[in-house]
Amino acid sequence: MHKVVKAVKALSDETRLRILNLLMEKECCVCEVMQALNISQTRASRNLNILYDAGFLKMRREGLWSLYSIDTENKDYLIGLVEAARKALEGHYVVVRDKERLRKASRVGPGCARPHNARESGVSIQGVI
């Protein structure tokens, strides 16, 4: 019961529903998620971890990248929740746009690992100070 509540809580946030929607498309690294959703690195990482912690995702490392994907070999109730979420999100403008941006996102391209505001203005901060 507690695990079920935790799982549903993990889904009860727009950012995380959008992330789940992305991962239905394909395995993503953190920087792809932040680009596609146009959110900060902290926010992408934290929310990916919440979904992971709730049992929805699996993760593997590849060099510097943490690659997250939906764990399809999961408990039935988690699969059911993901499926319900997928149907619920289907066709909504926000998630369609997210997937469009995902297509343009690059795993090594500019914009990765920069604070949200900096990305907007095109200015890198990390390593500047």
Add this chain to the structure above:
Amino acid sequence: MHKVVKAVKALSDETRLRILNLLMEKECCVCEVMQALNISQTRASRNLNILYDAGFLKMRREGLWSLYSIDTENKDYLIGLVEAARKALEGHYVVVRDKERLRKASRVGPGCARPHNARESGVSIQGVI
């Protein structure tokens, strides 16, 4: 999208998942819910209203009673979420016990509309002062 988030948020609480589980059994008034879950009247009413507001429930009045039930003529995505929740809760001790207490609960019996603590000790408060 906003409505979907609202719906999932409504499900992301143990009390409300337990209420939904009860209503899968049958239409209930507030005092049946509070008896079955052994929670306060305020808590039952508030959480029923949250589920109602999210679109999961319909309500009808019958004398003093507000009778809530799952709205089966609802949007597909809501049905899907309810179904996913049902599967996820299936067999858990808490919800099994709730349903047992629901069977023993009475719509007009003692315990209705009394503050939680008072019900525990069997003392009525409303109207005493």
Add this chain to the structure above:
DNA sequence: AAACTATAAGTGGAAATGCGCATATAGGAA
């Protein structure tokens, strides 16, 4: 080695949430 990059984690603060207490409302009974 140093510099760079992708990700994770600590901190603090604003906002949202959940609940109990008290009270309000409204229908029913006496």
Add this chain to the structure above:
DNA sequence: TTCCTATATGCGCATTTCCACTTATAGTTT
């Protein structure tokens, strides 16, 4: 009418959630 009962709601408080800012970690490149 007055009293009782079922439900709803205003309020305050404790807790949780979500985020940005910053810093840490660890792998990569030079």
